[in-house]
Amino acid sequence: MINLNPSAMAMVPFVSVQDMMKIVNSIGPRQMMREICAYIEADFARWPLFDKTPRIATHSEEGVIELMPTSDGEYYGFKYVNGHPSNMARGFQTVTAFGVLARVSNGYPVLFSEMTVLTALRTAATSAMAAKYLGPKGARTMALIGNGAQCEFQALAFQEIVGITAVRLYDVDAQATHKAAKNLENSGLDVMICNTAEAAVTGADIITTCTADKQNATVLTDNMVGSGVHINAIGGDCPGKTELHRDILLRSDIFVEYQPQTRIEGEIQALDPDYPVTELWQVITGQLPGRSSDRQITLFDSVGFATEDFSALRYVRDQLERTGHHIDLDLLADPDDPRDLFGMVNRAKGVL
Amino acid sequence: MINLNPSAMAMVPFVSVQDMMKIVNSIGPRQMMREICAYIEADFARWPLFDKTPRIATHSEEGVIELMPTSDGEYYGFKYVNGHPSNMARGFQTVTAFGVLARVSNGYPVLFSEMTVLTALRTAATSAMAAKYLGPKGARTMALIGNGAQCEFQALAFQEIVGITAVRLYDVDAQATHKAAKNLENSGLDVMICNTAEAAVTGADIITTCTADKQNATVLTDNMVGSGVHINAIGGDCPGKTELHRDILLRSDIFVEYQPQTRIEGEIQALDPDYPVTELWQVITGQLPGRSSDRQITLFDSVGFATEDFSALRYVRDQLERTGHHIDLDLLADPDDPRDLFGMVNRAKGVL
Numbered sequence: 001m002i003n004l005n006p007s008a009m010a011m012v013p014f015v016s017v018q019d020m021m022k023i024v025n026s027i028g029p030r031q032m033m034r035e036i037c038a039y040i041e042a043d044f045a046r047w048p049l050f051d052k053t054p055r056i057a058t059h060s061e062e063g064v065i066e067l068m069p070t071s072d073g074e075y076y077g078f079k080y081v082n083g084h085p086s087n088m089a090r091g092f093q094t095v096t097a098f099g100v101l102a103r104v105s106n107g108y109p110v111l112f113s114e115m116t117v118l119t120a121l122r123t124a125a126t127s128a129m130a131a132k133y134l135g136p137k138g139a140r141t142m143a144l145i146g147n148g149a150q151c152e153f154q155a156l157a158f159q160e161i162v163g164i165t166a167v168r169l170y171d172v173d174a175q176a177t178h179k180a181a182k183n184l185e186n187s188g189l190d191v192m193i194c195n196t197a198e199a200a201v202t203g204a205d206i207i208t209t210c211t212a213d214k215q216n217a218t219v220l221t222d223n224m225v226g227s228g229v230h231i232n233a234i235g236g237d238c239p240g241k242t243e244l245h246r247d248i249l250l251r252s253d254i255f256v257e258y259q260p261q262t263r264i265e266g267e268i269q270a271l272d273p274d275y276p277v278t279e280l281w282q283v284i285t286g287q288l289p290g291r292s293s294d295r296q297i298t299l300f301d302s303v304g305f306a307t308e309d310f311s312a313l314r315y316v317r318d319q320l321e322r323t324g325h326h327i328d329l330d331l332l333a334d335p336d337d338p339r340d341l342f343g344m345v346n347r348a349k350g351v352l
Numbered sequence: 353m354i355n356l357n358p359s360a361m362a363m364v365p366f367v368s369v370q371d372m373m374k375i376v377n378s379i380g381p382r383q384m385m386r387e388i389c390a391y392i393e394a395d396f397a398r399w400p401l402f403d404k405t406p407r408i409a410t411h412s413e414e415g416v417i418e419l420m421p422t423s424d425g426e427y428y429g430f431k432y433v434n435g436h437p438s439n440m441a442r443g444f445q446t447v448t449a450f451g452v453l454a455r456v457s458n459g460y461p462v463l464f465s466e467m468t469v470l471t472a473l474r475t476a477a478t479s480a481m482a483a484k485y486l487g488p489k490g491a492r493t494m495a496l497i498g499n500g501a502q503c504e505f506q507a508l509a510f511q512e513i514v515g516i517t518a519v520r521l522y523d524v525d526a527q528a529t530h531k532a533a534k535n536l537e538n539s540g541l542d543v544m545i546c547n548t549a550e551a552a553v554t555g556a557d558i559i560t561t562c563t564a565d566k567q568n569a570t571v572l573t574d575n576m577v578g579s580g581v582h583i584n585a586i587g588g589d590c591p592g593k594t595e596l597h598r599d600i601l602l603r604s605d606i607f608v609e610y611q612p613q614t615r616i617e618g619e620i621q622a623l624d625p626d627y628p629v630t631e632l633w634q635v636i637t638g639q640l641p642g643r644s645s646d647r648q649i650t651l652f653d654s655v656g657f658a659t660e661d662f663s664a665l666r667y668v669r670d671q672l673e674r675t676g677h678h679i680d681l682d683l684l685a686d687p688d689d690p691r692d693l694f695g696m697v698n699r700a701k702g703v704l
Binding site: 006009010014016017018021022024025029051053056058060062063064065067069071073076078080082083084087088090091092093094096098100102104105106107108109114116117120147148149150151152153176179180182183329330331332333334335337338339340341342343344345346348349350 | 358361362366368369370373374376377381403405408410412414415416417419421423425428430432434435436439440442443444445446448450452454456457458459460461466468469472499500501502503504505528531532534535681682683684685686687689690691692693694695696697698700701702
């Protein structure tokens with residue numbers, strides 16, 4: 001008798017958007033970001049062993065589609081992600097994403113997952129991790145400039161991981177600010193709605209910029225940034241897409257994820273290619289100092305790097321049994337004899 | 353009332369291995385390869401407009417994992433594919449693959465598909481397309497050296513597209529040859545089992561090499577290749593993985609898919625980096641000659657290129673309605689307000 005049901009070897013666990021939302025809500029978004037942060041930090045601590053490359057970007061007039069692969073030698077991961085600022089006006093997400101984790105030894109995928117929601121979590125977890133090392137001691141107030149899809153995740157990650165108690169919101173679109181304030185109303189954070197970016201940064205220990213325009217914008221000007229502040233700049237992540245005035249960069253100590261990629265995509269596009277920056281893993285491993293004085297301005301010029309997605313995928317994979325929220329997809333051909341792919345197809349005729 | 357069912361916008365059609373086998377068997381493998389060949393040929397004919405890059409390979413001791421992206425400006429496609437020669441002995445496929453087609457204008461995927469079976473079809477379709485332009489007139493007999501997963505697809509594609517009537521099979525593993533011969537017994541092809549590669553090539557108009565060792569092997573030596581033959585070399589597709597003796601290359605006119613990738617991965621690794629070769633699309637568009645004499649040895653040094661996968665994904669997408677063999681996956685987050693990703697997750701609490 002021919003058994004044509006796919007074998008276990010052919011199946012890959014798939015986490016849909018609905019399943020990811022179930023995972024987030026069963027663990028809790030703050031707890032989940034804390035746990036993802038630990039995975040990201042563990043992978044930054046073993047940074048040199050990762051196979052790293054700037055992401056492979058395909059640009060068009062409307063936006064960009066990117067592939068972000070990396071590997072620690074045991075597992076291989078990649079994310080597909082788009083960035084289309086014009087999508088929002090058309091009712092689409094600016095950023096959508098999905099990703100795969102695979103075993104290096106045989107090349108077989110072990111997880112296929114939505115990553116639109118997961119990217120929001122890992123981005124906020126990475127920002128908070130950086131701020132643990134770079135932010136001023138006892139930081140309590142964060143300005144959030146740009147109140148789009150990433151905003152609330154940032155607020156909750158900084159509350160959970162850094163100890164922020166108050167956020168000051170500003171967006172060029174007041175509706176976005178209203179949306180964010182409403183979503184955060186039961187978070188335990190003090191939420192202040194501000195009418196200008198200047199008002200938002202007043203008294204803030206940490207300034208997070210997460211706007212989405214695909215252009216060189218000036219979300220922050222030099223006079224808005226006082227000494228001792230930590231800037232978490234996550235919106236500038238494309239060639240020609242930056243958020244900060246160049247003068248701020250010159251007054252800051254700059255920390256990046258992976259220099260070859262950030263030179264192309266980050267705020268430091270505005271600087272000479274040999275302008276000194278520190279890679280975050282060097283701080284996390286203790287090789288180089290993070291914040292060294294109370295008056296120093298620290299800038300995390302974040303563009304998002306493949307290892308962060310790898311860490312997030314590792315984390316989700318480790319939750320599959322704990323949460324049970326996934327289905328199995330018949331993604332891999334698994335003939336009885338690996339050389340007999342044609343026979344497998346042929347024998348399925350009339351049986352399937 | 354909150355509607356938390358994913359909207360149509362969130363869904364991506366998924367073709368599993370079982371669905372792909374249903375598609376192949378409903379259309380018929382030969383007919384399907386003929387139709388895929390037409391898509392591949394149409395895309396080679398508009399070659400200059402594609403965004404092209406050598407594939408992004410992550411090598412390990414056991415094998416390689418690759419991403420192969422490309423775009424025609426309207427659609428973007430990529431394939432994930434592994435190559436692990438040691439897999440076969442462990443009961444895994446040497447090559448497994450899946451791929452995605454997405455709309456460039458908004459970055460949203462429109463198809464997610466298994467590509468282990470599909471790659472076998474597109475590889476054979478590409479080989480047959482090249483042989484239409486490069487093979488000797490009236491070719492009837494093909495030697496097939498290497499009788500693994502790709503072998504029968506090659507035989508049937510050449511029967512359907514080139515008009516081959518006889519195949520001569522050889523593999524270092526006699527069981528592989530037996531398997532291929534059995535699978536082809538009702539194909540209408542004359543099938544000859546040969547005990548040596550020398551015997552297989554005797555009288556052959558076309559020689560196809562599709563072996564899988566990850567090393568520089570010599571499947572063909574110079575004295576085995578007579579004048580007028582077309583060589584379809586598809587097994588050499590990794591740095592350090594070739595199949596032909598260098599002297600054969602020097603006697604042949606060499607045709608490749610995409611020169612920057614083939615220089616890294618193809619048989620021409622063995623030659624100087626400026627050794628002249630012709631890109632196949634130049635022949636297909638009539639810019640350069642293909643075969644120009646009866647005595648000429650033509651060599652298609654095939655490594656597989658991203659546009660071929662793109663063409664195959666375009667084809668599968670166009671069959672979704674015709675065959676109905678797919679399911680919809682909830683892969684894309686689709687909040688009512690694109691900026692309200694957090695609210696979407698939060699409102700799902702207790703509802704899902």
